[in-house]
Amino acid sequence: xxxxxDDPSASIAEVSDEALMQAYxxxxxxAFDMLYARHKGGVYRYLxxxxxxxxxxxxxxQDVWMNAIRARDRYVPxxxxxxxxYTLAHHRLVDHWRASGRAKFASIDDDxxxxxxxxxxxxxxxxxxxxxxxxxARQLREQxxxxxxxxxxxxxxxxxxxxxxxxxxxxxxxLTGVGVETVKSRLRYAVAKLRGELATLGAxxxxxxx
Amino acid sequence: xxxxxxxPERDPVLDAxxxxxxxxxxxxxxxxxxxxxxxxxxxSAPEPVVxxxxxxxxxxxxxxxxxxxxxxxxxxxxxxxxxxxAVALGILQTLPQHGSIIAPTVSDMPARAVERPAELPHAPRxxxxxKEQRDVPSAxxxxxxxxxxxxxxxxxxPSAAAARKQAAKVAAPPVTDSAAPPPASFxxxxxxxxxxxxxxxxxxxxxxxxxxxxRGALATEPAAAPPVAQYSGLxxxxxxxxxxxxxxxxxxxxxxxxGKTAANSARPAKDNDVDAWIMRIHKLHDEGKLADAANExxxxxxxxxxADGRLPPELRAWAATVKP
Numbered sequence: 001x002x003x004x005x006d007d008p009s010a011s012i013a014e015v016s017d018e019a020l021m022q023a024y025x026x027x028x029x030x031a032f033d034m035l036y037a038r039h040k041g042g043v044y045r046y047l048x049x050x051x052x053x054x055x056x057x058x059x060x061x062q063d064v065w066m067n068a069i070r071a072r073d074r075y076v077p078x079x080x081x082x083x084x085x086y087t088l089a090h091h092r093l094v095d096h097w098r099a100s101g102r103a104k105f106a107s108i109d110d111d112x113x114x115x116x117x118x119x120x121x122x123x124x125x126x127x128x129x130x131x132x133x134x135x136x137a138r139q140l141r142e143q144x145x146x147x148x149x150x151x152x153x154x155x156x157x158x159x160x161x162x163x164x165x166x167x168x169x170x171x172x173x174x175l176t177g178v179g180v181e182t183v184k185s186r187l188r189y190a191v192a193k194l195r196g197e198l199a200t201l202g203a204x205x206x207x208x209x210x
Numbered sequence: 211x212x213x214x215x216x217x218p219e220r221d222p223v224l225d226a227x228x229x230x231x232x233x234x235x236x237x238x239x240x241x242x243x244x245x246x247x248x249x250x251x252x253x254s255a256p257e258p259v260v261x262x263x264x265x266x267x268x269x270x271x272x273x274x275x276x277x278x279x280x281x282x283x284x285x286x287x288x289x290x291x292x293x294x295x296a297v298a299l300g301i302l303q304t305l306p307q308h309g310s311i312i313a314p315t316v317s318d319m320p321a322r323a324v325e326r327p328a329e330l331p332h333a334p335r336x337x338x339x340x341k342e343q344r345d346v347p348s349a350x351x352x353x354x355x356x357x358x359x360x361x362x363x364x365x366x367x368p369s370a371a372a373a374r375k376q377a378a379k380v381a382a383p384p385v386t387d388s389a390a391p392p393p394a395s396f397x398x399x400x401x402x403x404x405x406x407x408x409x410x411x412x413x414x415x416x417x418x419x420x421x422x423x424x425r426g427a428l429a430t431e432p433a434a435a436p437p438v439a440q441y442s443g444l445x446x447x448x449x450x451x452x453x454x455x456x457x458x459x460x461x462x463x464x465x466x467x468x469g470k471t472a473a474n475s476a477r478p479a480k481d482n483d484v485d486a487w488i489m490r491i492h493k494l495h496d497e498g499k500l501a502d503a504a505n506e507x508x509x510x511x512x513x514x515x516x517a518d519g520r521l522p523p524e525l526r527a528w529a530a531t532v533k534p
Contacts, residue, residue, distance in 0.1 A: 024252070032248040036241070044236040061236055065244045069251050141231035163228050191221050198227065 017081030025072040032072075036065070039082065042164040043089050049148055049160050050093055060096055064089045079174070086165045087175050090157070140198075147197035155190035158183055484514050492525055504532045 017038065023031035043064060048057040067088050075084065148156055154176070161167045161175065173183045487510045494503035507529055510517040521529050 024248070027252045029249040029252040032252075033245060036245060036248070040241065040244075041233075041235050045232055045234050048234055049232075058236065058240055062240055062244060066247060069244075069248050072251070137231065140227065144227060144231050163225070163232070191224060194224055195221055198224065 018077035021072065021075050021081050021084075022077060025075055032069070035081070039085055040065075042166075043085065046086065046089055046160045046164045047093065049145070049164075050153070050156065051096075052149060056096070060089070060092050064092050067092065080167075080171060082165050082167060083171045083175055086161055086167065090161075090175055144194070144198065147194050150197075151190050151193060155186045155193075158186040159190040159194070162187060484510070484517060484520055487513075488517070488521060488525075492522065495525060495528060500528075503528075507532050508534060 015034070017035060020031040020035045024035065040061075044057065044061050047060045047064070048054060051057045051060065064085075068085060071088070148159070151159065157176065158172050161172045167175065169180045169183045169187075173180045176183070487506065491503050491506045491510065494500075494506060507517070511534060514520075518526070518529055
């Protein structure tokens with residue numbers, strides 16, 4: 001399981017998220033500051049990757065944290081704080097899509113292999129066949145985000161919950177209401193598609209990593 | 211594809227690429243708004259998020275936030291203390307005014323209230339002098355006027371003229387505890403009716419007690435005269451009520467003197483009266499007022515023929531020289 005990417009050091013990790021949230025529910029505002037510092041980036045990117053629009057993402061981001069503030073008294077540490085927090089974000093995203101007339105999480109089935117394959121095949125051939133000798137970071141970022149945007153919502157959701165929230169397979173399944181195997185399948189497809197998209201960039205990435 | 215991960219759900223290369231190229235953060239205004247809302251919910255002030263954006267580690271931010279969420283109103287006890295101090299200072303400044311106002315209200319004697327301003331400058335110096343040398347305030351003299359019937363009950367006189375003379379003598383300020391002449395206000399003051407001086411023996415003892423109390427009070431605190439005045443006033447009123455039958459009688463002054471002497475002769479002298487009389491004679495004698503002491507001794511002899519036997523030894527030689 002990945003730790004939240006905004007968790008910067010071991011010193012701050014001494015206090016768990018659950019303890020901080022309970023401290024905030026007890027009236028210590030400093031605990032919320034620490035929680036916010038830990039998870040604001042992940043939640044924001046989770047919403048931004050789903051929406052693709054910074055304005056909407058900011059609006060949803062604020063709503064998520066406001067909901068967390070309002071729900072502090074009802075918080076019970078039966079699960080990880082990140083699971084609870086990304087559940088709030090996930091629900092807010094669903095509400096947003098419903099309000100906008102788009103039900104993205106239901107648009108593509110988990111194992112819609114045909115659809116997924118179709119999407120993967122629909123990736124621009126020009127990008128896949130693009131020369132990879134001089135790929136700068138900006139190009140790689142744009143290509144990565146574009147590839148993620150082409151994923152089905154459920155696969156993208158599972159991938160983002162894993163990457164940004166650091167949630168485990170079980171936690172993702174608990175959050176999205178599906179089984180672990182379903183989560184594995186979604187992740188497998190998402191990774192495969194992203195890997196295929198970035199195949200042309202793989203050699204460059206490995207060279208950079210060396 | 212050259213890399214085949216063991217876990218098909220994870221690709222280290224993809225993870226690394228994602229970490230590097232997905233670094234967006236919410237704008238600072240959102241941070242400020244959310245933190246402000248969070249602190250409003252708990253009633254505290256948020257720490258500016260600028261610190262973290264400048265590179266400060268979140269742990270340091272937490273420390274700063276903890277410091278900022280300490281006592282928010284530390285200055286309130288200081289303000290309260292300053293307010294209390296100011297109020298106390300104001301009260302202290304008003305206290306002397308209250309003291310100067312309250313002090314004169316202790317006395318309800320008109321004569322004393324009139325003469326007090328003239329006596330005030332001398333009061334501290336008088337208090338330092340021995341008791342025998344102190345000037346008796348006019349209030350004491352006036353109080354003594356009320357007590358005079360109880361102090362010196364003159365014996366019966368053979369004639370009305372002698373009775374009048376004795377009455378005038380009794381009405382004079384007491385010579386027992388004052389060497390100063392009576393104030394002018396006393397001479398001009400209306401003299402009590404001679405019948406007031408006729409008091410029975412029980413009243414005499416009560417008045418003597420009051421006199422001693424008033425002397426003690428005056429010796430220590432001049433402002434304590436009013437109770438004496440009240441007592442003497444009550445005594446006067448009581449005596450007036452009892453002397454009304456005498457006042458209504460058509461008898462003249464001589465008759466009143468005769469009545470007084472008759473009452474004195476009919477009244478048995480008590481041991482306390484004789485002792486007080488003897489003490490007064492002793493005092494006059496010690497003060498060198500031999501003539502007054504002789505007069506007192508003669509009066510005592512008339513009242514109590516066996517008075518010489520009760521004199522102290524040091525007075526007996528002198529008493530032997532006093533002729534009846």
